[in-house]
Amino acid sequence: MPVKLPIYMDYHATTPVDRRVLDTMTPYFTEIFGNAASRSHQFGWRAEEAVEYAREQIAKFIGADRPEEIVFTSGATESDNLALKGVAEYYRDRGNHIITAKTEHKAILDTCKRLEKQGIEVTYLDVDKLGMVSPDDVKRAMTDKTILVSIMLANNEIGAIAPIKEIGKICRERGVVFHTDAVQGLGKTEFNVQDMNVDLASLTSHKIYGPKGIGALYIRRSKPRVRLAAMMDGGGHERGNRSGTLNVTGIVGFGKACEILTHEWRDEMVRIRKQRDRLAQIIQTGLEDVYVNGPWPEPRLPNNLNISFAYVEGEAMIMAIKDVAVSSGSACTSSSLEPSYVLRAMGVDEEVAHSSIRFGLGRFTTDEEIEYVGELVVAKTRKLRDMSPLYEMAKEGIDLKSIQWAAHHE
Amino acid sequence: MAYSEKVIEHYENPKNVGTLDKSDPNVGTGLVGAPACGDVMRLQIKVGEDGRIEDAKFKTFGCGSAIASSSLATEWLKGKSVDDAEKIKNSDIATELNLPPVKIHCSVLAEDAIKSAIDDFRKKQASRRAANGGA
Numbered sequence: 001m002p003v004k005l006p007i008y009m010d011y012h013a014t015t016p017v018d019r020r021v022l023d024t025m026t027p028y029f030t031e032i033f034g035n036a037a038s039r040s041h042q043f044g045w046r047a048e049e050a051v052e053y054a055r056e057q058i059a060k061f062i063g064a065d066r067p068e069e070i071v072f073t074s075g076a077t078e079s080d081n082l083a084l085k086g087v088a089e090y091y092r093d094r095g096n097h098i099i100t101a102k103t104e105h106k107a108i109l110d111t112c113k114r115l116e117k118q119g120i121e122v123t124y125l126d127v128d129k130l131g132m133v134s135p136d137d138v139k140r141a142m143t144d145k146t147i148l149v150s151i152m153l154a155n156n157e158i159g160a161i162a163p164i165k166e167i168g169k170i171c172r173e174r175g176v177v178f179h180t181d182a183v184q185g186l187g188k189t190e191f192n193v194q195d196m197n198v199d200l201a202s203l204t205s206h207k208i209y210g211p212k213g214i215g216a217l218y219i220r221r222s223k224p225r226v227r228l229a230a231m232m233d234g235g236g237h238e239r240g241n242r243s244g245t246l247n248v249t250g251i252v253g254f255g256k257a258c259e260i261l262t263h264e265w266r267d268e269m270v271r272i273r274k275q276r277d278r279l280a281q282i283i284q285t286g287l288e289d290v291y292v293n294g295p296w297p298e299p300r301l302p303n304n305l306n307i308s309f310a311y312v313e314g315e316a317m318i319m320a321i322k323d324v325a326v327s328s329g330s331a332c333t334s335s336s337l338e339p340s341y342v343l344r345a346m347g348v349d350e351e352v353a354h355s356s357i358r359f360g361l362g363r364f365t366t367d368e369e370i371e372y373v374g375e376l377v378v379a380k381t382r383k384l385r386d387m388s389p390l391y392e393m394a395k396e397g398i399d400l401k402s403i404q405w406a407a408h409h410e
Numbered sequence: 411m412a413y414s415e416k417v418i419e420h421y422e423n424p425k426n427v428g429t430l431d432k433s434d435p436n437v438g439t440g441l442v443g444a445p446a447c448g449d450v451m452r453l454q455i456k457v458g459e460d461g462r463i464e465d466a467k468f469k470t471f472g473c474g475s476a477i478a479s480s481s482l483a484t485e486w487l488k489g490k491s492v493d494d495a496e497k498i499k500n501s502d503i504a505t506e507l508n509l510p511p512v513k514i515h516c517s518v519l520a521e522d523a524i525k526s527a528i529d530d531f532r533k534k535q536a537s538r539r540a541a542n543g544g545a
Binding site: 311312313314315316319320322330339349350351354386387388389390391392400405406 | 417418421424427429441442443444445446447448449450451452469470471472473474476477526
């Protein structure tokens with residue numbers, strides 16, 4: 001069966017909406033369209049019912065005790081903001097110190113920067129060369145002023161899965177609120193808020209085949225009860241945690257997406273892992289001097305392959321495989337012209353960061369696409385290496401690190 | 411951010427990829443950029459007895475715009491006198507390739523590469539003259 005172009009392999013960025021999700025959402029646009037907060041008529045009641053059902057589906061998927069622990073937001077960026085700012089404000093009499101890591105998503109890092117301007121102290125933990133956070137580092141960084149630890153369940157660039165359970169245990173022992181941005185890990189690796197002592201978790205729909213524009217923040221209500229200050233005022237929706245008319249269609253879709261995962265995620269990951277490993281195999285047998293960035297094979301998201309192609313720059317590679325959608329840690333692909341801060345935090349050489357490509361596989365990836373893309377990548381790398389002065393110099397035995405480069409300075 | 415047709419064309423059908431003999435006294439080699447920056451261009455010119463560039467070759471580690479800028483540079487260099495080659499400006503390259511603002515620096519590096527190759531050629535000529543003169 002021939003492959004259909006273009007091919008999508010950027011599932012870490014976003015995912016298409018599953019047909020089953022779309023079908024579940026459709027009636028809520030035009031038939032069951034009521035405002036879920038309308039208490040006085042059946043249009044409202046029916047919408048509310050759908051919202052509560054979705055709440056249960058999501059709560060069940062993450063192991064939450066009660067559906068009301070799921071607070072709907074516009075997405076994980078908002079959930080991250082709410083978690084950090086909300087806890088910092090509510091617990092300011094207890095302390096003003098937050099611990100996080102250098103490899104977190106910008107929604108966490110930029111929020112921390114803003115909080116620092118308001119007098120909060122933030123410790124940005126280093127990661128090791130595989131991108132892993134150490135629970136001991138978390139423990140060592142804690143002071144009696146620490147009120148929050150925020151560590152992502154899995155990293156979006158290199159797929160590294162954090163030791164959430166160990167970190168959760170430490171936080172519970174020390175009475176520190178533990179938040180995790182679970183966006184990339186949900187539906188790809190084990191995640192249970194009870195087992196892992198998670199107090200707050202940011203979730204989003206559009207990475208799990210649900211619609212964009214809807215997410216949630218899990219807020220633990222018992223053992224211990226976690227409180228936070230709301231960011232959105234006006235109407236008191238979501239028990240005062242987040243005002244604003246609920247995005248019923250989005251919520252219904254999000255719930256359905258979680259329900260699908262509940263039944264299918266393990267089998268799905270077995271299949272996708274095989275595809276990912278096959279892609280890696282094609283590339284590694286066809287080329288020399290390629291390096292996987294991040295932990296391999298574990299602990300890593302089964303759908304992630306972040307790989308550097310020595311002597312070839314990432315954006316040129318992306319142009320070369322233009323009918324395949326992937327992303328890169330190269331500076332040339334970012335609007336700020338800075339290479340991936342995640343790879344940099346891992347101590348990866350800048351040149352290696354510039355040569356990196358991230359493949360994120362997903363539900364609709366086919367075996368034929370894997371074969372096609374693998375061969376294409378090998379062929380294009382060879383072509384680009386023929387055009388690369390670094391490849392030629394390396395083949396001649398020149399140590400590239402010994403050269404005095406005359407870079408142009410702006 | 412779609413790639414301009416011209417940039418893609420230079421990548422898909424590059425005309426002057428290759429290597430000239432560095433030790434040839436008539437060859438000037440320019441190597442600019444740095445791997446840490448994600449951009450390295452090597453541009454070489456072979457200058458005839460009449461002072462005209464009879465051949466030019468390039469190899470580039472860099473994005474599509476960097477590859478296209480250096481490729482275009484080698485096309486423009488062929489047939490020019492060394493003095494005329496020195497007049498090629500990065501803005502000419504950027505205009506010809508429709509480079510967006512964020513990629514202008516690629517054309518700047520290509521201009522640097524041209525000047526670096528010419529510089530290397532001139533240095534070699536000067537030391538050859540000095541050697542002959544001193545004989």
